[in-house]
Amino acid sequence: MSIPLHDPAWLERMYNNRALVPDYMDYLQRWAQDSAQVRANCPCALDLVYGPEAGETLDVFPATRPGAALAPVLVFIHGGYWRSLDKSDHSFVAPPFTVAGYCVVVVNYALCPGTPEHPVTVPHIGRQMEAALAWVWRHIGQHGGDRRRITVAGHSAGGQLAAWLLTSVWPLVASDLPDGLVRSALSISGLHDLEPVMHAPFLQQSLHLTEQHVQDASPARLQAPAQGLLYSVAGADESEEFARQARLIQDAWGTHVVPRCQILPGLNHFSILDALTKPGHDLHHMALNLLRA
Numbered sequence: 001m002s003i004p005l006h007d008p009a010w011l012e013r014m015y016n017n018r019a020l021v022p023d024y025m026d027y028l029q030r031w032a033q034d035s036a037q038v039r040a041n042c043p044c045a046l047d048l049v050y051g052p053e054a055g056e057t058l059d060v061f062p063a064t065r066p067g068a069a070l071a072p073v074l075v076f077i078h079g080g081y082w083r084s085l086d087k088s089d090h091s092f093v094a095p096p097f098t099v100a101g102y103c104v105v106v107v108n109y110a111l112c113p114g115t116p117e118h119p120v121t122v123p124h125i126g127r128q129m130e131a132a133l134a135w136v137w138r139h140i141g142q143h144g145g146d147r148r149r150i151t152v153a154g155h156s157a158g159g160q161l162a163a164w165l166l167t168s169v170w171p172l173v174a175s176d177l178p179d180g181l182v183r184s185a186l187s188i189s190g191l192h193d194l195e196p197v198m199h200a201p202f203l204q205q206s207l208h209l210t211e212q213h214v215q216d217a218s219p220a221r222l223q224a225p226a227q228g229l230l231y232s233v234a235g236a237d238e239s240e241e242f243a244r245q246a247r248l249i250q251d252a253w254g255t256h257v258v259p260r261c262q263i264l265p266g267l268n269h270f271s272i273l274d275a276l277t278k279p280g281h282d283l284h285h286m287a288l289n290l291l292r293a
Helices: 008-015 024-041 122-143 157-165 195-199 201-207 211-217 240-253 271-276 282-292
Strands: 045-049 057-061 071-077 103-107 145-155 184-188 229-235 260-264
Touching: 008 195, 008 201, 008 240, 024 271, 045 122, 057 122, 071 122, 071 157, 071 282, 103 122, 103 145, 122 145, 122 157, 122 211, 145 157, 145 271, 145 282, 157 184, 157 229, 184 271, 184 282, 195 201, 195 211, 229 240, 229 271, 229 282, 240 260, 260 282, 271 282
Parallel strands: 071 103, 071 145, 145 184, 184 229, 229 260
Antiparallel strands: 045 057, 057 103
């Protein structure tokens, strides 16, 4: 399929989600408010440091339903086109899973473009996520989590990072890390080929993507992982590019790695994240299926 990569107006229509959802600010404000309530009222360990650089912190929300065994772990990576938002806006994701017996980790990362002294690129954020997952492997047992059962979910830019982490060669990240550290991933409205993003002026002014960045950070351009499963979803009320991006990773990696690719009816780029937190919704069930695998 040929897409008009050099048509800025088309790229704006396809990828500017805030323009496509006029009440997007209502979602962001509600997420921030609900997340503040979660941190105030639920057991949690906040701002744990997983690395030395700015933004390298995470929050842990232990399972609140007691169980005899360690709890499977859901690591959540927020979106914002790698240039906005924060883990503190996304604590609301945790309670529907912690009450069901799962441990949730919500991670932060540095935002593009960084500073002239410390520039931040999308591949740099990928390396930060590897460091965050290494921290989870080494320390989540102290919070009741089972490091052998780690699922990563991400929204939008976080979906790219979640899928990309399945391709990481963990023993090369650190010698104490095992192959298959991430057992499964859920990409929610994920961006699996960054070439259109590189050509979108409203994004490129912050991201400074290069051809090499696109090659290195686009999951659909990388070899399919030898281990792990990925579910890929988008909302039917998103632009057709997000539906294409969702299907692209299944086409690239095959149904043996991406057995589920769904376009979920009635959901836009923001309401789809609400659906993740709603017990009974198909998207919530997909996350549970991966956690239980």
